[in-house]
Amino acid sequence: MSIVLLVLIATVVVVAVVAQQRAQTRRRQLEAAELEKVKAFAAEDVTKFGEELQRLDVDVAGRELDEATRQDYERALDEYDSAKKAIDTAQRPEDIKQIASILEDGRYAVACVRARINGQPLPQRRPPCFFNPQHGPSTEDVEWAPPGGAYRRVPVCPADAERVRAGAEPDIRKVTTVDGERVPYWQGGPAYAPWMQGYFAGYATSALLPAFLMTSMMGGAWGGYGDGGYADADAGDAGGDVDAGGDLGGDDFGGGDFGGDFGGGDFGF
Structure with missing residues (x-):
C-alpha cells in the first residue's frame, strides 16, 4: 500500500472522527438547552403550587x-420543599419527572386538606387535569376534541369541565x-415527555388513564380504542413498558406515538 493511500485513509478517518465528535457535542448542547427549557417549565409549576x-x-x-x-397539610408542605430542592439540583430528564411526580402528590394532599376542613368526603385519587396538571386532581371525565x-x-x-360543557376553550x-x-404542552416535543410522565405515569396500571395515552405509552396505535374510553390496564402487561426505563421513557411517549398520534395524528391536530 502506497504512502499516499495511507495518508488518504488516515485523513478520511480523522475527518470522520472529528465530524462525529462535533455532532455529539452539538447533540449534548441541544439536549442541555432542551433540559433548561423544560426545567423552567417545571419551575413554573413549583411556583404555582407555592x-x-x-x-x-x-x-x-x-x-x-x-x-x-394536619398530616395531609404537612405532606403538602413537605412536597413543596422537596420540589423546590429538586428544581435547584435537576440535571437530567429523570429529575424533571420526579419534580412533576412530587407536585402531583402535593396537590392531592392539598385537595384532601380542603375536603377535610369543609366536611366533604376525601377526593378519589385520580390523574391530574388533562388540560393543565397545575389545576390539581381531575374530578371527572368529559368528551372533548380539539378543533377539527x-x-x-x-x-x-371542575372548572375545565364547566368550560367544556359550555362550549368554551379549556x-x-x-x-x-x-x-x-x-x-399545547402535548405538542411540545420529546423534551416534555419526562414532565408528562411525572404527572400521569403513576396511573398507568390503575385503569384511570385515558386509553389514547395508555396506548401511546404501550407503543400501540390509537385505532385499537375506537371508543376513546379508558384502558383496562393490567399491572402485568403495563409494568415493563410504563417504567421510566422502558418505552415510556423513550420515543413512544415523547417523540413517537405520543408526539405523533397525539400531536398530529389520530387526535386531530
Missing part, C-alpha cells in the same frame, strides 16, 4: 386541625416553540 399553599394557609388559619388534616379532531374522554378539573397549559408559537 401560591396554592399560600391560599391554603389562609383557609386553615385559626382552625383546629385534626390529626389526619376526534372526541376523546379526558380527565378534567384552560390548556401551553409551551413556546422555537418559532415563538404557543402550543
Whole structure:
C-alpha cells in the first residue's frame, strides 16, 4: 500500500472522527438547552403550587386541625420543599419527572386538606387535569376534541369541565416553540415527555388513564380504542413498558406515538 493511500485513509478517518465528535457535542448542547427549557417549565409549576399553599394557609388559619388534616397539610408542605430542592439540583430528564411526580402528590394532599376542613368526603385519587396538571386532581371525565379532531374522554378539573360543557376553550397549559408559537404542552416535543410522565405515569396500571395515552405509552396505535374510553390496564402487561426505563421513557411517549398520534395524528391536530 502506497504512502499516499495511507495518508488518504488516515485523513478520511480523522475527518470522520472529528465530524462525529462535533455532532455529539452539538447533540449534548441541544439536549442541555432542551433540559433548561423544560426545567423552567417545571419551575413554573413549583411556583404555582407555592401560591396554592399560600391560599391554603389562609383557609386553615385559626382552625383546629385534626390529626389526619394536619398530616395531609404537612405532606403538602413537605412536597413543596422537596420540589423546590429538586428544581435547584435537576440535571437530567429523570429529575424533571420526579419534580412533576412530587407536585402531583402535593396537590392531592392539598385537595384532601380542603375536603377535610369543609366536611366533604376525601377526593378519589385520580390523574391530574388533562388540560393543565397545575389545576390539581381531575374530578371527572368529559368528551372533548380539539378543533377539527376526534372526541376523546379526558380527565378534567371542575372548572375545565364547566368550560367544556359550555362550549368554551379549556384552560390548556401551553409551551413556546422555537418559532415563538404557543402550543399545547402535548405538542411540545420529546423534551416534555419526562414532565408528562411525572404527572400521569403513576396511573398507568390503575385503569384511570385515558386509553389514547395508555396506548401511546404501550407503543400501540390509537385505532385499537375506537371508543376513546379508558384502558383496562393490567399491572402485568403495563409494568415493563410504563417504567421510566422502558418505552415510556423513550420515543413512544415523547417523540413517537405520543408526539405523533397525539400531536398530529389520530387526535386531530
